[in-house]
Amino acid sequence: MHTGALDELCAQMQREIPGFSVGFKDQSWHQRALGTLLWPLNRSYVNGYVTVLGRTAWWPNEQRFRNDPKVLGTLLHERVHLWDWRDNPLWFPASYVLFGPVVWTKRAHWERRGYVIDLVLQQRQGTPIEWQKKWMKQVFCGSDYGWMWPNPSAIEAWVDQVRERGLATELDGALLASTQAWVDRIAPPRP
Ligand SMILES: [Zn+2]
Numbered sequence: 001m002h003t004g005a006l007d008e009l010c011a012q013m014q015r016e017i018p019g020f021s022v023g024f025k026d027q028s029w030h031q032r033a034l035g036t037l038l039w040p041l042n043r044s045y046v047n048g049y050v051t052v053l054g055r056t057a058w059w060p061n062e063q064r065f066r067n068d069p070k071v072l073g074t075l076l077h078e079r080v081h082l083w084d085w086r087d088n089p090l091w092f093p094a095s096y097v098l099f100g101p102v103v104w105t106k107r108a109h110w111e112r113r114g115y116v117i118d119l120v121l122q123q124r125q126g127t128p129i130e131w132q133k134k135w136m137k138q139v140f141c142g143s144d145y146g147w148m149w150p151n152p153s154a155i156e157a158w159v160d161q162v163r164e165r166g167l168a169t170e171l172d173g174a175l176l177a178s179t180q181a182w183v184d185r186i187a188p189p190r191p
Helices: 003-016 029-038 062-067 071-087 091-097 101-124 129-141 152-169 173-186
Strands: 021-024 051-053 056-059
Touching: 003 071, 003 173, 021 062, 051 071, 056 062, 056 071, 062 071, 071 091, 071 101, 071 173, 091 101, 101 129, 101 152, 101 173, 129 152, 152 173
Parallel strands: 021 056
Antiparallel strands: 051 056
């Protein structure tokens, strides 16, 4: 259904991030090893999460990449991480590997820049705000990402802000403009 758009977005990302590729965790011994290592924190690393490492976006498996109706939105989220990694080659990976209050905060900052896309797409598709707040508290306050922003009331205020200001809550410049164009195409604004 979205194969044309998916190929187009991948081609655009290859121009933006030379060497960009999509990998599949189920076919990679080191991704499966990482999944075992992360098991105590995150039990769905291999089967449930898409992860950016350097210039590769790792999907659980090829079928999920090709058939998931939400793949374009997920790829746009990962695209923000690819841009941020490219533009912050020290800070970005450090904040995912190291633990510490400053690094935690930074990591939540990167993830807010990704999740703003998921939230705007959901809002256009009619997802209720209360559901979004519950989901974001699970993501930011839970163990999956290592409790990176354990502040439920700040998260609720942030979701309110995103519902009002959209992508501009987190993104700006060329990344905002190109992401907005894709979001408008995937889920046109409702009249
Ligand atoms: Zn992310």
